[in-house]
Amino acid sequence: MPPYHQFLDRHHPEGYRKAEIEQLALAVRARENRLLLALPGMGLSNLLRFFVSQPQWSVPGETAVSYINLNALQDDPNALFAEIARQLAEQQVGNGLETTADGYQQLYQLLLAANRQAWWRLVIVIDQADGLLTAVSAPFYRQLKALTDLQKHTCILLAASWRFASHVDPENLLFAGRRLFVKPFSVADFAHALTEEAQRLGTTFSENDCRQLTWLTGRHPGLLRAISTAVVLGGVKVANGETAVVQLLQRDDVVYRCQKMWQELTTKQKQDLQQLQELDEVSEQLCQMGLVVEGKNGRWQLFSPVFKQFVATKKPALLPIRIVEQATRQVGEQTIVVAGKVFKGDTQIPVSPLELRLIACLKQEKRIYSKDEIAAYVYYEEWDNYRDISNNRIENLIRQVRRKLGNDYIRAYWGQGYELMV
Structure with missing residues (x-):
């Protein structure tokens, strides 16, 4: 070879x-x-x-x-x-x-x-x-x-x-501004790519097929192969417009391509794409990536209706939770956060001492914490004296924190406990 x-x-x-x-x-x-x-x-x-x-x-x-x-x-x-x-x-x-x-x-x-x-x-x-x-x-x-x-x-x-x-070369020895960006196909190159796809699939695309494939793919090289395969071999009718978008997103290969693009994005970039209609400006990098284009009405829009629908199915990305200016106390083998400020993204969230300790408990490791583990951390003063901590007290505290952070931040697992999702 x-x-x-x-x-x-x-x-x-x-x-x-x-x-x-x-x-x-x-x-x-x-x-x-x-x-x-x-x-x-x-x-x-x-x-x-x-x-x-x-x-x-x-x-x-x-x-x-x-x-x-x-x-x-x-x-x-x-x-x-x-x-x-x-x-x-x-x-x-x-x-x-x-x-x-x-x-x-x-x-x-x-x-x-x-x-x-x-x-x-x-x-x-x-x-x-x-x-x-x-x-x-x-x-x-x-x-x-x-x-x-x-x-x-x-x-x-x-x-x-x-x-x-954006993260490689930590000492900036090599890059130093030397970054190139590859955008979607030009109109002429996309026409050549369509011809190549037709040859690969043993077919020909009509003029209307080409227009619809241009619309569906946004001239994106990755989407082109998956979508053209779906049209020729999967029976998706490009002339059906919005119906074709729904059918395409039922195919694993198309979803995989969209997911691959989605995974490349930072939390902030994902939020920008989900709120695109409300933004007057978008980051230069999203434009360089070819994910955002200026529409005929002068507003920003996603490059492809397929990717637009994919983004619409994603829940808004959760903002990170941070605890700053922490004060801790050693209780047995546990180091317990007893004071600090909680931030959701860049916004400070006012919390009570018990709410702070619940958040700190769930932030220790990315795993499920049982009610006993939560009680031993949050109510350590009472737990030391072996007093009973009822399930209702823990569940009420969970509800209080969800109201402040958002329901999606703490996930309950029946019979197991709770997990912080960021």
Whole structure:
């Protein structure tokens, strides 16, 4: 099986995804961009594979490309470095691999030897990097920076989801503003993508089908495949408009795609999408992600009626609960919060001492607390004297706190106890 950098493209027109390809090509051509670039976005994996299969970037010299999809590797930095070294060595970078060394040393020695060669650019594309980024810490980024400092012709593109792209590189060694955003298909590119989908499914789309698919998908690459499959193989009639939206959201593949986008969002972004009609302004990032577009009436709207209906089914995201300025007391083996201020999001919630202790008890760990555990924490003064704490007292206290925080914040489990849901 050939490495990714040898894969052929699917014979797309020359201008396919031209804006995105040019953005990537600029990153390759800009010699100061040898440091890592985060590339969250839509349909990114397909775009990157297309990008590396056509290395026609108008560069003045020889270029070698390594493409790594981390779904095919364990989330192990050493394995990543070894695979990059192997792919570059296949393209005659360096003087061969030092197979007895670990992955990082193999790549280090290869790039060191490449300094004596005439390479204009060594492009390393690391795709599907979320799992890796959850496993690494600052030393990993220092290793990457050391490699790019060693071989200044190296350009590393790291593809991460929105969730991780805003949190990676804790010391800001590599990103430093070097982030690119991939938006939905342009009108022309979407037409090419529809043709490709029709070929994949062995059918043709009428002009009306194309209009309806444009409306349903919002030109989103991820939704396109799931929705076109549902139309051709699942019997969904795009001409039915709103009925088609309902039918699509009964399909697991469509819901999965919507859920994947939803999971990328922060609590604040989810709240903005749920309250979109009430907002005069939305965050720049939601626009960059392509989730929000300006409607004909000048108001913000979600990019697709399918995703809009999906968002409507989601309960409003719960704001985090914090206790600040805590004072504690040691009672036996328990550390009990006896004073503090409770905040729901950024809003302070006035609570009584008993209500504070109930919230603090449920916040200790993310689990179900029995009534006995709650009584021992909240009513510790009485519990120490072995006085009976009735179920009614606990249930009344739960109701009081629900009235202040919201009913969805505390969940009851019949016969087991209660759990704080944030």
